[in-house]
Amino acid sequence: MKAALQAIRGMNDVLPEEAARWLAFERKVEDLFERWGYRNIRMPLVEHTALFRRAIGEATDIVEKEMYSWRDELNGEDLTLRPEGTASCVRAAIEHNLLYDGPKRLWYAGPMYRHERPQKGRYRQFHQYGAEALGYPGPDVDAELIILCARLWRELGLEGIRLELNTIGSPDERARYRADLIRHLEAHHAQLDADARRRLHTNPLRVLDSKNPAVQAVVAGAPDMMQYLGEASLVHFEGLQQLLAAAGVGYAVNPKLVRGLDYYNLTVFEWIADRLGAQGTVCGGGRYDGLFALIGGKPAPAIGFALGCERLIGLLADSGRAPAPRLPDAYIVHQGEGTLEPAFALSDALRAAGFAVVQHAGGGSFKSQMKKADASGARLALILGEDELRAAAVTVKPLRDGRPQWREPHATLAQRFPELIKAH
Ligand code: ATP
Ligand code: MG
Numbered sequence: 001m002k003a004a005l006q007a008i009r010g011m012n013d014v015l016p017e018e019a020a021r022w023l024a025f026e027r028k029v030e031d032l033f034e035r036w037g038y039r040n041i042r043m044p045l046v047e048h049t050a051l052f053r054r055a056i057g058e059a060t061d062i063v064e065k066e067m068y069s070w071r072d073e074l075n076g077e078d079l080t081l082r083p084e085g086t087a088s089c090v091r092a093a094i095e096h097n098l099l100y101d102g103p104k105r106l107w108y109a110g111p112m113y114r115h116e117r118p119q120k121g122r123y124r125q126f127h128q129y130g131a132e133a134l135g136y137p138g139p140d141v142d143a144e145l146i147i148l149c150a151r152l153w154r155e156l157g158l159e160g161i162r163l164e165l166n167t168i169g170s171p172d173e174r175a176r177y178r179a180d181l182i183r184h185l186e187a188h189h190a191q192l193d194a195d196a197r198r199r200l201h202t203n204p205l206r207v208l209d210s211k212n213p214a215v216q217a218v219v220a221g222a223p224d225m226m227q228y229l230g231e232a233s234l235v236h237f238e239g240l241q242q243l244l245a246a247a248g249v250g251y252a253v254n255p256k257l258v259r260g261l262d263y264y265n266l267t268v269f270e271w272i273a274d275r276l277g278a279q280g281t282v283c284g285g286g287r288y289d290g291l292f293a294l295i296g297g298k299p300a301p302a303i304g305f306a307l308g309c310e311r312l313i314g315l316l317a318d319s320g321r322a323p324a325p326r327l328p329d330a331y332i333v334h335q336g337e338g339t340l341e342p343a344f345a346l347s348d349a350l351r352a353a354g355f356a357v358v359q360h361a362g363g364g365s366f367k368s369q370m371k372k373a374d375a376s377g378a379r380l381a382l383i384l385g386e387d388e389l390r391a392a393a394v395t396v397k398p399l400r401d402g403r404p405q406w407r408e409p410h411a412t413l414a415q416r417f418p419e420l421i422k423a424h
Helices: 016-035 049-056 061-066 086-095 140-156 171-187 194-202 204-209 213-220 231-246 274-279 309-318 340-352 366-375 386-390 410-420
Strands: 046-048 069-071 078-081 104-113 125-134 161-167 265-273 281-287 302-308 330-334 357-359 380-384 393-398 406-409
Touching: 016 104, 016 125, 016 140, 016 309, 046 049, 046 086, 049 061, 049 078, 049 086, 086 104, 086 125, 086 302, 125 140, 125 309, 140 161, 140 231, 140 265, 140 281, 140 302, 161 231, 171 194, 171 204, 194 204, 194 213, 204 213, 231 265, 265 274, 265 302, 274 309, 281 309, 302 309, 330 340, 330 366, 340 357, 340 380, 340 410, 366 380, 380 386, 386 393, 393 410, 406 410
Parallel strands: 330 357, 330 380
Antiparallel strands: 046 078, 069 078, 104 125, 125 302, 161 265, 265 281, 281 302, 380 393, 393 406
């Protein structure tokens, strides 16, 4: 026998019981996006590596060490499995001139790939839903996206997800802040760890969210971004806060929140579930007014977020509420000469009328078929034997209550079926 092959580390199967939870989650998220006026967009899983290098930034964890990239041997192109969706979404919007008649609200979903160390809540293939509001300067749409998240948690029945909010200003303001931050960090070089030293000149803002206590102590005395904001940035941030307060969405301003990706400006936010521990961020987003121009498009303001399905579905699983699986209304038992074709016809008719029907497959005795019918969770077994066939009828056997079985003519079955499957 050959050795059994296994899935790649950090890339998981979702087995049926768990998949039921995924489906219920996906239906809720997608329904909410549609109700809020967001339209679905689907991008390829593979893009030119250059897109992510340019859009996400060289000095980020993703581009430095997390991308699955390779040279396509057939045509010599450098390609990458997408680590996130925003770059592709904006690339598609530019390529197809989606903003020609005004701004657009979009959502996407699907697997993302990052070569990280797998652990609970952190995988190499994981799934996101993302929403992008393209062409809107905000802060109204910033508030809209954040309120949308708050409503989503409520509709999912999730509590204890808190919002952290910050503004990182305009590129000019950030450049001035960056220079002063570097000066401060250099003055405390001895207390910085290797990571912080490496980032000091490439991506110093990322030092702000270091988890190392020694580095945090240095960061505590760092200059405050708020002091560098001009009038327009302050008005944007205050406008957003007012709208959130009016909508009853609670938040905390975290001046050290900068997010991992380079392309953000002004509003940045994260939704955090503390009970998930270190992998507690379930959703992150922000404004990226510079991204269109960065990847060669006409400048357009934009903001978006991405939420992590594994972490949110993990929260749903911990809350103990399992989605009710759809049990069959009927299980079709058939035995005897010439009963298989009419069994198919019967199943067909009931399914076409919207009922959930499982038809026995694989043969076996009447008794073993009835066992399967019972195990299926169906309300009724519909039995089609040679006697029933001659009588143009089926035997209806209720499986979940004490009603005795009876014969029902084919002629009336479909019409009376809704009544037959009612609980007694
Ligand atoms: P983290 O700081 O946890 O690495 P991130 O800043 O890299 O997160 P984003 O790029 O903002 O994450 O992605 C948005 C969301 O996608 C995250 O908040 C998280 O819920 C989820 N996510 C990101 N990376 C992973 C991963 N490797 N496995 C599972 N979920 C992930
Ligand atoms: Mg990350």
